Amino acid sequence: AQRVTQPEKLLSVFKGAPVELKCNYSYSGSPELFWYVQYSRQRLQLLLRHISRESIKGFTADLNKGETSFHLKKPFAQEEDSAMYYCALFDDYKLSFGAGTTVTVRA
Amino acid sequence: SAVISQKPSRDICQRGTSLTIQCQVDSQVTMMFWYRQQPGQSLTLIATANQGSEATYESGFVIDKFPISRPNLTFSTLTVSNMSPEDSSIYLCSSMMGADTQYFGPGTRLTVL
Numbered sequence: 001a002q003r004v005t006q007p008e009k010l011l012s013v014f015k016g017a018p019v020e021l022k023c024n025y026s027y028s029g030s031p032e033l034f035w036y037v038q039y040s041r042q043r044l045q046l047l048l049r050h051i052s053r054e055s056i057k058g059f060t061a062d063l064n065k066g067e068t069s070f071h072l073k074k075p076f077a078q079e080e081d082s083a084m085y086y087c088a089l090f091d092d093y094k095l096s097f098g099a100g101t102t103v104t105v106r107a
Numbered sequence: 108s109a110v111i112s113q114k115p116s117r118d119i120c121q122r123g124t125s126l127t128i129q130c131q132v133d134s135q136v137t138m139m140f141w142y143r144q145q146p147g148q149s150l151t152l153i154a155t156a157n158q159g160s161e162a163t164y165e166s167g168f169v170i171d172k173f174p175i176s177r178p179n180l181t182f183s184t185l186t187v188s189n190m191s192p193e194d195s196s197i198y199l200c201s202s203m204m205g206a207d208t209q210y211f212g213p214g215t216r217l218t219v220l
Contacts, residue, residue, distance in 0.1 A: 032207055034208075036211075043211055043212065043213040043214065044150075044199065044211040044214075045210075045211070046208060046209075046210065049207075049208065051207075086149065086150070090207050093138060093155065093203065093207075094140070094152055094155065095140075095150075095152070095201075095209055096152075097149045097150045097151075098149060099148075099149045100149050
């Protein structure tokens, strides 16, 4: 069963515009959620964890249990934000990944 | 965070052969994981490799096809056996750091002809 859903396969925004990547999850109990990012020709790397409530590279993500969502947001996109973004659910030491969203930031 | 390396970074193999992928972590870790990323797809967990015990495979993956070794706390191997073109994927290893965070290797891009 699909546990993590990223409905947008592709997302294109202009530099300086806000960007929001959607992530919905299916999980009973308190979820642990992550966002991972993969820049061109680089390895998959951790962007942020919901539990630490941090802002990394200007990105934030808020867990909304009522809507079972963990959307990733940035108020002003930069060209270097162009990458593939994956939402992931941690359960029993394993990660379940969403399908990923490719973000292109245009000048 | 951990520094994770994989060998080879890519390979092109013939149908019916086997390839062993190595994963090295720069610190001792209890849990290591192997994922597959098929073309245009997301990451799918193949198995969890703990030192001193048999690997635990996810549904759809079997030991005969993907044997895994974990001889110590910094190293693991994944073998893709009797390969077919459907095995063409990127194979990634990861390690668990802390209670819930995984860090990934650079991946091995496998093409089976």
